[in-house]
Amino acid sequence: MAAFGGTDTRARKLRWSLLxxxxxxxxxxxxxxxxxxxxxxxxxxxxxxxxxxxxxLENYRSxxxxxxxxxxxxxxxxxxLIATAIAVVLGTMAAxxxxxxxxxxxxxxxxxxxxxxxxxxxxxxxxxxxxERTLGLFDTWPGLILPYITFSLPLAIYTxxxxxxxxxxxxxxxxxxxxxxPGQAFLKVIAPLAAPGVFTTAILVFxxxxxxxxxxxxxxxxxxxxxxxxALSFFTGDSQFQDPTGSISAAAVVITVPIxxxxxFFQRRIVAGLTSGAVKG
Amino acid sequence: MSGERLSEDQxxxxxxxxxxxEPGPSPAGGSGRGGRTGGTRSGRRTLTEGQRSERRLAxxxxxxxxxxxxxxxxxxxxxxxxxxxxxxxxxxxxxxxxVGLANYVEVLTSSYWWTSFGVTLLIxxxxxxxxxVLGMALALIMHRTIVGRGLVRTSALVPxxxxxxxxxxxxxxxxxxxxxxxxxxxxxxxxPLTDQASALAIITLAEVWKTTPFMALLLMAGLALVPDDxxxxxxxxxxxxxxxxxxxxxxxxxxxxxxxxxxxxLDAFRIFDNIYVLTSGAQDTSSVSILANTNLxxxxxxxxxxxxxxxxxxxxALIAFVFVKLFGTAAPGSDTEGRR
Numbered sequence: 001m002a003a004f005g006g007t008d009t010r011a012r013k014l015r016w017s018l019l020x021x022x023x024x025x026x027x028x029x030x031x032x033x034x035x036x037x038x039x040x041x042x043x044x045x046x047x048x049x050x051x052x053x054x055x056x057l058e059n060y061r062s063x064x065x066x067x068x069x070x071x072x073x074x075x076x077x078x079x080x081l082i083a084t085a086i087a088v089v090l091g092t093m094a095a096x097x098x099x100x101x102x103x104x105x106x107x108x109x110x111x112x113x114x115x116x117x118x119x120x121x122x123x124x125x126x127x128x129x130x131x132e133r134t135l136g137l138f139d140t141w142p143g144l145i146l147p148y149i150t151f152s153l154p155l156a157i158y159t160x161x162x163x164x165x166x167x168x169x170x171x172x173x174x175x176x177x178x179x180x181x182p183g184q185a186f187l188k189v190i191a192p193l194a195a196p197g198v199f200t201t202a203i204l205v206f207x208x209x210x211x212x213x214x215x216x217x218x219x220x221x222x223x224x225x226x227x228x229x230x231a232l233s234f235f236t237g238d239s240q241f242q243d244p245t246g247s248i249s250a251a252a253v254v255i256t257v258p259i260x261x262x263x264x265f266f267q268r269r270i271v272a273g274l275t276s277g278a279v280k281g
Numbered sequence: 282m283s284g285e286r287l288s289e290d291q292x293x294x295x296x297x298x299x300x301x302x303e304p305g306p307s308p309a310g311g312s313g314r315g316g317r318t319g320g321t322r323s324g325r326r327t328l329t330e331g332q333r334s335e336r337r338l339a340x341x342x343x344x345x346x347x348x349x350x351x352x353x354x355x356x357x358x359x360x361x362x363x364x365x366x367x368x369x370x371x372x373x374x375x376x377x378x379x380v381g382l383a384n385y386v387e388v389l390t391s392s393y394w395w396t397s398f399g400v401t402l403l404i405x406x407x408x409x410x411x412x413x414v415l416g417m418a419l420a421l422i423m424h425r426t427i428v429g430r431g432l433v434r435t436s437a438l439v440p441x442x443x444x445x446x447x448x449x450x451x452x453x454x455x456x457x458x459x460x461x462x463x464x465x466x467x468x469x470x471x472x473p474l475t476d477q478a479s480a481l482a483i484i485t486l487a488e489v490w491k492t493t494p495f496m497a498l499l500l501m502a503g504l505a506l507v508p509d510d511x512x513x514x515x516x517x518x519x520x521x522x523x524x525x526x527x528x529x530x531x532x533x534x535x536x537x538x539x540x541x542x543x544x545x546x547l548d549a550f551r552i553f554d555n556i557y558v559l560t561s562g563a564q565d566t567s568s569v570s571i572l573a574n575t576n577l578x579x580x581x582x583x584x585x586x587x588x589x590x591x592x593x594x595x596x597x598a599l600i601a602f603v604f605v606k607l608f609g610t611a612a613p614g615s616d617t618e619g620r621r
Binding site for chain 2: 012013016017019020023024026027028030031033034037045046047048049050090091093094096097098101102103104105106109112113116118119120121122123124125126127128129130131146147149150153154157181182183207210211213214217218228229232233245248249252255256259260262263264267268270271274275276
């Protein structure tokens with residue numbers, strides 16, 4: 001009987017392992033392919049082999065020596081970090097109020113952020129293009145940071161208010177009994193407890209800003225504020241005879257690695273954040 | 282059923298917003314004063330000092346987020362409607378003139394618009410349908426696997442995290458004749474990205490690859506709601522795996538499924554990045570977003586571009602409305618009580 005049960009679990013384990021392998025292959029093949037392209041030499045670039053026949057770092061050396069790419073990388077990092085910081089601070093404040101306080105207009109705020117989460121971003125491109133040109137924000141960092149904050153706020157508010165509802169609020173009550181104002185209770189007691197949720201939200205918001213293409217394409221026109229996804233799509237190679245495939249692949253790998261590292265380290269948090277924010281929040 | 286209940290569900294557990302909620306202090310605590318006086322508030326309009334300071338704090342905390350969201354979306358969308366009523370071509374700025382609904386007539390009688398609209402709908406319906414099936418399978422695997430759960434979840438998150446443009450380039454090179462492993466494998470001697478049908482299939486594939494994990498995560502949250510006892514009971518009553526799935530899991534997960542469908546449908550409808558990189562809208566593969574962008578940024582025709590923007594906005598609103606009315610999709614947040 002026991003032996004029978006043993007083979008049964010072994011068969012189940014095997015079946016699950018097969019399914020898991022399928023998932024891993026599904027998820028990783030396109031990533032490995034672009035990595036493989038980035039390591040190919042110009043001569044073997046078009047051979048269609050999944051694994052490079054000749055390895056080279058030349059593609060990386062060439063993109064890292066152009067200001068076009070380095071400047072775009074700086075723009076991407078700077079814009080995404082600033083937008084994330086601001087969105088998380090504003091989102092934390094609003095989510096705290098939504099999760100904890102009674103006030104008129106709460107339903108409206110939740111409704112509006114839901115609307116924005118579903119908003120077709122292309123609808124904002126023409127007015128923002130016009131408004132930003134008038135205000136002098138076109139092709140500047142703030143010109144991209146503003147829409148990024150706006151579109152990541154709903155995500156931040158949902159995820160954070162879901163996290164905030166899980167916090168043991170007796171502690172806040174205790175702090176208030178000890179004479180703390182609601183504001184103090186927020187800063188001294190709740191904020192440290194909420195840190196993991198805030199951190200998760202920051203990762204999700206950063207991924208969102210890092211990923212954006214439409215705004216970066218339409219609201220910038222020069223290297224001054226162009227982010228990597230857009231710069232990538234404009235790469236042409238050093239001369240008209242050079243195929244930009246290698247450079248594009250190398251640049252693609254450079255902006256993918258940080259995200260994969262973040263996913264590796266914070267998988268559990270990201271899953272918790274996405275599931276709680278989207279369905280429960 | 283969704284909008285009305287939202288604020289109650291968002292409310293703090295200890296402060297019933299109306300008389301129907303269970304009176305008395307909840308174990309979760311809550312702001313004590315708000316909870317005790319909440320029931321009498323509607324009777325007497327006087328607010329205690331605590332309530333008033335609570336409101337003041339709440340408004341202070343929400344104001345910045347609300348202001349940014351309204352300033353960056355509310356005002357521009359109104360401005361966009363105004364622009365759509367103008368003849369406004371940046372190449373001929375002197376010709377700006379109020380033309381009423383002429384732009385709408387022009388767009389709605391243009392075959393380009395309807396082709397793009399059809400392409401967008403096709404991609405949306407097909408990709409969301411595939412994603413639902415694949416996403417459900419992935420959710421079940423992530424939820425129930427007995428080996429390597431961390432590994433599976435981590436790799437499933439990779440498509441979610443990766444920049445769409447990067448993934449799109451990977452697909453583009455994979456399907457380029459000679460360069461790509463997929464083109465050589467499945468379509469030797471042809472160029473799949475230069476033919477409408479195969480290009481649309483590749484665009485859909487790219488979209489499905491990138492967003493299935495997101496769908497799966499939303500569905501997994503729904504799977505967590507299915508009580509194990511219920512599954513065991515069904516199994517004892519002789520229900521097979523398929524019956525357990527259809528008769529037990531799906532009904533419990535219905536709200537999560539509908540929310541996931543709503544999110545993904547609206548998201549798929551605004552598809553842009555994948556098409557831009559894969560075909561740039563050539564061979565009649567433009568989505569409405571691509572077409573609007575072409576008119577705005579390449580042709581600099583703000584009048585026509587804004588008209589398309591407004592029409593896309595209305596389409597999205599219509600889809601959301603249909604979902605909520607027809608399927609009774611609960612807005613995210615309104616199914617919280619099912620969870621606890």
